[in-house]
Amino acid sequence: MDISRLSAAQLDRLHALPLFHGLDEETVRSLLQCPEVTCTAFSRDTTIWQRACPVTKLGLLLTGTLRIEQCDFWGNRTILRLLPQGNLFGEAYALDSAPLENDVVAHSEATVVFLPVSLLLEDASPLPGKAGTAIYRNLLRIAAERCRFLTAKLSAMSQRSTRDKLMAYLSHEACMQLSSVITLPFSRTQLADYLAVERTGLYRAIRSLEEEGYIRAVPEGFALLQSPENPA
Amino acid sequence: MDISRLSAAQLDRLHALPLFHGLDEETVRSLLQCPEVTCTAFSRDTTIWQRACPVTKLGLLLTGTLRIEQCDFWGNRTILRLLPQGNLFGEAYALDSAPLENDVVAHSEATVVFLPVSLLLEDASPLPGKAGTAIYRNLLRIAAERCRFLTAKLSAMSQRSTRDKLMAYLSHEACMQLSSVITLPFSRTQLADYLAVERTGLYRAIRSLEEEGYIRAVPEGFALLQSPENPA
DNA sequence: TCTCATGTGTTGAAAATGCAACAGACTTTT
DNA sequence: AAAAGTCTGTTGCATTTTCAACACATGAGA
Numbered sequence: 001m002d003i004s005r006l007s008a009a010q011l012d013r014l015h016a017l018p019l020f021h022g023l024d025e026e027t028v029r030s031l032l033q034c035p036e037v038t039c040t041a042f043s044r045d046t047t048i049w050q051r052a053c054p055v056t057k058l059g060l061l062l063t064g065t066l067r068i069e070q071c072d073f074w075g076n077r078t079i080l081r082l083l084p085q086g087n088l089f090g091e092a093y094a095l096d097s098a099p100l101e102n103d104v105v106a107h108s109e110a111t112v113v114f115l116p117v118s119l120l121l122e123d124a125s126p127l128p129g130k131a132g133t134a135i136y137r138n139l140l141r142i143a144a145e146r147c148r149f150l151t152a153k154l155s156a157m158s159q160r161s162t163r164d165k166l167m168a169y170l171s172h173e174a175c176m177q178l179s180s181v182i183t184l185p186f187s188r189t190q191l192a193d194y195l196a197v198e199r200t201g202l203y204r205a206i207r208s209l210e211e212e213g214y215i216r217a218v219p220e221g222f223a224l225l226q227s228p229e230n231p232a
Numbered sequence: 233m234d235i236s237r238l239s240a241a242q243l244d245r246l247h248a249l250p251l252f253h254g255l256d257e258e259t260v261r262s263l264l265q266c267p268e269v270t271c272t273a274f275s276r277d278t279t280i281w282q283r284a285c286p287v288t289k290l291g292l293l294l295t296g297t298l299r300i301e302q303c304d305f306w307g308n309r310t311i312l313r314l315l316p317q318g319n320l321f322g323e324a325y326a327l328d329s330a331p332l333e334n335d336v337v338a339h340s341e342a343t344v345v346f347l348p349v350s351l352l353l354e355d356a357s358p359l360p361g362k363a364g365t366a367i368y369r370n371l372l373r374i375a376a377e378r379c380r381f382l383t384a385k386l387s388a389m390s391q392r393s394t395r396d397k398l399m400a401y402l403s404h405e406a407c408m409q410l411s412s413v414i415t416l417p418f419s420r421t422q423l424a425d426y427l428a429v430e431r432t433g434l435y436r437a438i439r440s441l442e443e444e445g446y447i448r449a450v451p452e453g454f455a456l457l458q459s460p461e462n463p464a
Numbered sequence: 465t466c467t468c469a470t471g472t473g474t475t476g477a478a479a480a481t482g483c484a485a486c487a488g489a490c491t492t493t494t
Numbered sequence: 495a496a497a498a499g500t501c502t503g504t505t506g507c508a509t510t511t512t513c514a515a516c517a518c519a520t521g522a523g524a
Binding site: 470471485493 | 504
């Protein structure tokens with residue numbers, strides 16, 4: 001699919017991505033019109049990239065959802081995460097010329113814009129100096145944010161029990177949302193998947209924390225209580 | 233402590249860091265001699281950075297070990313990880329002006345060189361054009377590698393059982409080491425901490441995988457077997 | 465309206481995990 | 495050479511987690 005066939009709304013959405021922050025519209029447009037920039041539509045369950053393949057392009061997921069999968073040594077497949085619309089993917093591999101460690105599959109119909117890293121980073125980049133620096137800075141921001149997110153998740157997941165994972169997660173969310181009353185971005189079922197615990201076990205943990213007065217369920221989320229209030 | 237009081241060996245070690253890859257010695261030396269670059273010695277258990285403080289410098293751990301800690305909403309402290317000599321730290325926060333989410337403490341006596349990000353990234357950076365680009369590229373590489381590492385660890389930790397965490401870890405190591413016979417970088421006790429599982433549970437998992445013929449213990453590591461060889 | 469699918473919340477029983485305690489091998493210190 | 499410390503590997507037992515099976519509410523579609 002040709003990049004020029006994208007709708008104006010799609011181009012606007014592309015331009016609004018954090019990757020292009022600080023770049024003027026004209027620069028982005030001319031970048032996207034380079035012949036090396038491609039746009040492909042994938043139908044459901046099509047493999048976009050496979051493990052071990054060298055990644056030289058950044059992927060910009062314009063529409064649809066992708067699935068990051070992994071097969072282990074013995075052939076067992078796991079779904080690592082779903083990538084919603086608007087996300088950048090592959091940057092951790094493309095920026096470091098590292099072989100891909102998992103498979104990227106279209107989870108629904110999806111449209112992806114591929115941007116060769118050489119266009120952005122090489123000395124041959126067509127970007128004028130200022131714009132090149134802005135892209136670098138944006139990429140660094142994106143990578144830094146990803147690291148912080150992964151570290152936070154890892155610190156919750158390092159807890160031994162479901163109960164402690166939940167507490168770590170809530171605690172972190174309270175910091176992020178700057179409030180001791182927090183709104184969950186997930187359903188409870190999704191929260192269980194996110195924390196990689198059994199849904200039913202999560203319910204049990206919620207109940208016991210409530211009974212001990214550490215948290216209180218509120219619509220859409222939880223309130224964190226400073227110390228046990230109504231000990232049984 | 234003045235940067236100029238560092239020994240030649242220490243300067244060499246600094247220069248060899250991935251952050252300065254591709255930069256000539258002269259550039260690195262002049263960068264380090266900027267008055268904004270500082271070097272501090274910390275004694276054991278001193279807090280270097282505290283949660284929520286704005287981080288504007290990269291830390292280069294020249295000697296010693298640091299400890300990354302976290303306190304949750306209810307005051308429980310956890311050690312997230314230890315940072316060995318030679319590591320860069322704080323970059324995920326400094327590069328994105330994000331407030332720190334945990335505490336950094338000297339685990340042993342430690343020497344740290346602080347490099348304000350403004351020296352590296354701002355338009356006012358004293359680095360000549362080429363060198364500035366090289367630093368950007370190095371920072372991106374470092375961040376990308378960190379992301380890949382964290383993602384890999386997260387994918388092992390997302391497994392529900394100790395057994396599956398171990399299999400995921402071994403499977404990944406086999407890929408990295410390009411061999412089905414892998415060398416562990418840890419003792420088994422450390423491996424248990426790394427995977428955030430009980431040491432004794434890990435032993436049980438190892439035994440059962442061995443009995444079922446999936447793996448075989450070899451000196452310093454494990455051999456992965458394609459399929460059950462000696463089913464009980 | 466009825467059905468089908470999906471999310472919520474609960475439970476009992478089986479299996480896995482975490483904990484505490486132990487014995488042996490090996491090092492370092494005294 | 496004895497003592498103290500650390501790392502390995504094992505086990506029993508209490509607790510937690512998972513699994514499978516429920517009942518119930520809600521929303522979409524026929």
